Amino acid sequence: MTTEPTDPIKLPLDALHAELGGKMVPFAGHSMPVQYAMGVMGEHLHTREKAGLFDVSHMGQMVIRGEGRAEALERLLPIDVVGLKEGRQRYGLLMLPDGGVADDLMVANRGDHLLMVVNGAMKCLDLEIVQAGMPDHDVTLLEDRALLALQGPSAEAVLAGLVPEAAEMRFMDVRTLDWDGTELWVSRSGYTGEDGYEISVPVARAEAFARALLAHEDAAPIGLGARDSLRLEAGMPLYGQDLTAETTPVEAGLGWAIQKVRRTGGAREGGFPGADRVLAELAEGATRKRVGLRPQGRAPMRTGVALYADETGGDPVGEVTSGGFGPSVGAPVAMGYVPADCAVGTVLYGDVRGKRLPVTVADLPFHTPRYKR
Known part of the structure; x- marks a missing residue:
């Protein structure tokens, strides 16, 4: 039995993306801009130097209400939710019974409720998991709010020009701010390694707000292509590639969370x-680990490239999970999984179109984050 393909869902800002020349592609079930006229490299460098505006409305915004919600959520996440102060957020992991990760997310304490921002492709499954795990609480996936990310060293100036209070926020702060009578849910965070904000705005006001941000001379629309290269340079995992249901937090290098x-x-x-598995790995170590990889030469190593210890024979010892050209680094960069005893500086060989090319195990991130702490 076959099913008909489902057309990608259009974002609330779809008409604006078209007006701005966005090249639309399917991603996580949605039609999203992969790039604009500036191109992926130009957009990447613009975000590093000024401010980039990303439409991430495909992400899921999940509200959790009810007494004891923090304690109940800790039965699903391995993080300290109870100790999360009002007006703050932290990175979290939705766990599976075998120690794998169902999704990675952000959870914020907004006073009378918790807000979780989850990955777009996983939001429906995440909702089922959280509702099943918190049957005595009200868990709702919002449909009436868009989500924008404003990232880069000029992000504060751009947003504070519209909402001056945004300048007072520090990394991982969350606040409700007013813009022209519209309630914005703002967090100082992002997925690029730069200072910036993620802003939840009612769908009905999303286009007007986006236009107001883009009116600033330092702001430009940025697509999925640059979002991927920015997060790769910052050493941030992409769920479905670098982090999966078969990956534990310790293997992924996320024990700090x-x-x-x-x-x-x-x-x-x-x-x-x-x-049981995660705590044992925290104490004793995992058998493999996520690392940075520096391909030698100019040829990028993409997702799925097998890694070998030897230039000519033997079985694979690891795999590239993300890879491409790092515009800020000026060279190819990648991430992947290797045996836990592979130290920084170890040379492995990636199979690229039948040729084994050298790649060096490297520290993450490739680009030092610049958050306002």
Whole structure:
């Protein structure tokens, strides 16, 4: 039995993307701009130097209400939700029973509710998992709010020109701010390694707000292509490639996201799906790890390239999960999984079209984040 393909969902700003010359492609079930006239490299460098505006309305915005919501959510996430202060957010992982990751996300304490921002391709499954795990709470996936990301060293000046209070925020702060009678839910965070904001805005006001941001001389629309190269340089995993249901947080190098209070000996140790495996790996180490990779030469190594210890024989020892050209680095960069004993500087060989080319294990990130702390 076959099913008819579903047309990609149009974003609330679809008409604006067309007006701005966005090249639209299917992504995570949505029609999204991959680039504009500036091109991927130009957009990448513009974001590093000034401010880029990304439409990330495909992401899921999930509201959780009810007494004891933080304690209940800790049964699904290995992070400290109870200790998350009002007006703050942190990175989190939705866990599976075998220690794999169902999704990575951001969770914010907005006072009378928690707000989770989850990946677009996973939002419906995430909703099912959270509703099943929190049956006594009101868990809602919002449909009436768009999400924009404003990233880069000029992001503060651009947003503060419309909402002056945004300049007072620090990395991982969340606030409700007013713009022209419209309630904005603002977090100082992003997915590029640059200072910036993610802004939830009612769909009915999203286009007017986006136009107001783009009226600033430093702001430009940026597509998926540059978003991917920016996050790769910043060493941030992409769910579905660098982080999957078969990957544990420790293998992915995300043990830092599990606070002390949730680790062995902590006040609220474990209690999340897959805790036995994850806590054991935190204590003893995993057999493989996510690392940075520097291909030698100018040829990028893309997702799926097998990695070998030897130039001529043997079985694969790892795999590239993300790769491309790093415009800020001026060279190819990649991420992937290798045996845990592969130290920085180890030379491996990636199979590119039947040729084994050298690649060096490197530290992450390739571009040092510039957050306002």
